[in-house]
Amino acid sequence: MPNENPGVLVVGGSTVGLCTALFLSRAGIPCTVVERHHASPAHPRAMGIGPRTVEILRAAGLADAVDAQCVDMTGSGLQMFAAPTLADADLDEEARRTPPRDDAYAGLTPQSLRGTCPQGRLDRVLIEAAREAGARIEFGTELRDFTQDEEGVTARVADDRGAREIRARYLVAADGARSGVRDRLGIGTSGPGVIGDPLISVLFRADLSALTRGHTFVVCDITTPEAPGGLLPVDGDTEWIYHFRYPRASGTKAADFTPERCAERIRAALGRDTGVTPEVVSILPWQVRGLIADRFRSGRVFLAGDAAHAIPPVGAFGMNTGVADAHNLAWKLAQVLHGTAHEALLDTYEAERLPVARSALEQSTLRLKDPSLHWATGPEGRARRAAAGALNAPVVHLGYRYASAAVLGAEAEPPSTEDVARNLDGAPGSRLPHRWLPGEEGVRSTLDLVDGRFTLLTGPTGTSWLDALDKAASFLGGVPADGHRIDDGAWTAEAGIRDSGALLVRPDGFVAWRAESLDPAPEACLERVLSALLARP
Template sequence: MGAIEVPVLIVGGGGCGLSASNFLSDHGVAHLLVERHTDTSRIPKAHYLNQRTMGIYRQHGLDGPMTEQGASLEEFGQVRWLTSLAGDGPLDARVVHEMDAFGGGALRETYAAAGPVLPVKLPQVRLEPILRRSAERRNPGRVLFGHEMTSFSDEGDHVVAEVRETATGEITTVKARYVIAADGGRGIGAALGVRMQGRPGLLDVKTAYFSADLSPWWHEGTLITHFLNPYHPDLSGNLIEMGPTWGKHCEEWVLHFHPGDAASFDEEEVAPKIREVLGLPDLELTLLHVTNWNVEALLAERYRVGRVILAGDAAHRQPPTVGLGLNSGIQDAHNLAWKLAAVLSGRADDSLLDTYEAERRPVCRLNVDWAVSASLHHQAIMNAIGLGQRIPLERREQMFTAYFEDSPMGELARTRAREMFVTHRGGCQAHDLEIGFAYEDGAVVPDGSGPPTRAPMRDEHHPTTRPGHVLPHAWLERDGQRLSTHDLTGSATGFALLTGPAGSAWCEAAAQVAEKFSVPIVTARIGDGGQYTDADGRWAAVRQTTDEGAVLVRPDNHVAWRSADAVDNPVDVLTHAVAHVLEHQTAASLVPQEA
């Protein structure tokens, strides 16, 4: 029996766990990752990396291979509804509706202005190998696949876990100060007595992962294609490209059969069903994998128990609509990594880790609820326009025929449908939900301001420097180099202080505060006469401070604190702010606050 002692043990080597490993390595935190499977995912799973997630990966130098291997917005920025992909009948291969989605088409300009990087489509079957290779390179010998944690106990000041190598049965004892449970909810949370609250069994879904040449019929630039069969509701479903080539020559695909139909046919019937849904009875295909899975809407009642912290699917599980599941898990890891680094280095009190739940749980609650609402709303649209699964079989063909009819009533049906489909923007154009979320309570210093205006559909994003929000992106220039405001925080445990051109007093105060807390604080005076040029004037438009004001940004690029203008005692004010963030209330009570 061997023994290992590490500051952090990560249990689970999926998208969340591998991301956590990469982030911790960048923060200089030694750790061990164990994953019971011998390799990364064999099935595509989640496939949309939203703009906030890609910004996080960019911060850690991981975005390059993802952008290179993934589909760009031009290749996936639309959602479509068809009767089938092909066929010779009057109702075959008809377009019910199509709309721009997730930053594509007319949405692109807005997305491009909001961040230094755009969303990418990359399924987990291709994402996880990138993350694994990087994690192994950054933390050699400590990313162990084929290793399963069989037991653990919290001893108060550390956790003792037993890890078994699945191939040999050899047991290793691991002593860690903290454990990140990124095990997908496979047992750690339950062992701690953490209840998953919500709806555990919304729908049963059968998913087919297959390879085929669909190039003669495929419409390029589509993230997801929904099929609404005019004759049989059980032949509905949705089709998604899975690469590795994107567009007409995509080799691999996923077809989700309509929820509720999963138990209606056996696995040997899957290939014929695929052909029926697509309207391609002679299609040559190779079935790669079939999964039956349950759609859930669950949120952990607690994210931390002692020295064990839940992340990813261990903390929240939701329908795939809106694409927030994997993205939420990656953002969990990002929020947690810098805080663990601060605590383990002695720069912050252990209570900083309590802010992880205070910040992430409300965000994930909304994400879960939003995904459920979007799923139900999508089905409600189909039923309302007369093309949903609940349309009686004897009326189904009649309803579809009327919808496509070249007549005043057909035009009326399509016009009504278009107006209803517009409301689906809450499911596929919810830009503000992806990047506009804020931490209202936690490692932030509220300044008394109210939240920005938020469109009910979350399809309009209003950037703000209000504490708790993601720092607005703006392009800066210095010495001929172009960079984003998001590039000012390093991958290590460093903060950034952004001021106007007249913010020298804040910058001098930052140097003293950085020395006091042994925390790097990069300073940036932006504007005419400052260190950085406001390349296109965007920073001046979104900073919400005067030339003498300042904005303090955390290592995860969330705003920690801001002062709209100059103050008489910048050292004391900034000391209080950093103390409050790093040690929450503990250290904040030990320093003088502004009178």
């Protein structure tokens, strides 16, 4: 039973586990992923990639590759609409009477995707990138047991060749809503639990071009009593998902939905007279769940993604919250494993991500009861959300703030529940404000300047900060840090730093500390700040 010694062992090889491995490997941390399934599943479990996830993918150089895997919805404008069957839907008229949706992220984020992206396609991009970065990804390998001590975690895994041990400094559990790691640790959960009736998701192939007539959409809500459900494009052409509920009280079981029965139901949903014969590829029973782990850390083991929080699908907050978990945790593990931060920095993972996950769960649950809270726009939408205690979706995705020991002077409550731009104001704990900047390397976003390092941004008269950063980082043992002067008065005013102030941004793109003007002793100031942020004595 040979031993292996990665810095981090990741349990679970879906999106969140793969992102964790990618970010760690890019930071120079040896990482192994074990996944009990023999391949990445072809049946999509999520479709929507949120703006913060796009930013994270951009930082890893993958946004364009993922965009190429998306359904092209740039010319459609159709989001969610309802019709008795797809054949009954007048998509031309639907497109004419659907007002153009305001781009809530215009000017706030450097990149967007052209449409939805099936999770399996996203994962294939992540697998290739993580392996190229140096991660070891083992499908068909199951975690059997693990123990931890003061120095690390010993995991016993097994594959077709037999059992072996892996010795890692830390373990990240990204093994899903029914996490075996969470159960072994004895970590409880809270939340609504199982919500509503069970569902069936059917992946099928069919040429629906005669029915869609060149239109793409996010979801068509089929209302015919014969086959109510939701129709979603996988490739926008010949691959589709049809999902529907079945009453638990009826005595029907998931096994009763054979491929033949599912195909018959899909024909009814498309329209009986269409002549379309769907080819059922796979059938996935599933259940909406809402839960959050009581703790995200136990010693040297961390929970991420669905293992930490299972979030209902309305709003696309689940997978995206998990990707942000991975991004948050990876830079902290890297700093600790490289010896530039004290182990206490890892306590800030739970302190930051658990409140964000709790908010995402609350917001998705509200939308599950009333989906219009998500889709409604204008004054009516704002009024409905205010009455229900709901946040506008851009605020959920981008407008949250961190409050922990890894943020100095944090303002935990963002100023707006509707206008995400007001929340991205340079305040400590918020995501760095985006602005396009010209330069010798071409036009870049302020977010692009943060390349996995602490980054100091200052105004046109704050160059003393930059010299001080080099000295402070060197004094502290070579903390990876970089600095940039920004000669854009509008941006520095927006970020709250004036011409001589500074923002210190963490490797994950969140503002760690802000100085409105130049400190009389900038080098000593930055030494104190970096020491505090890295939990160094």
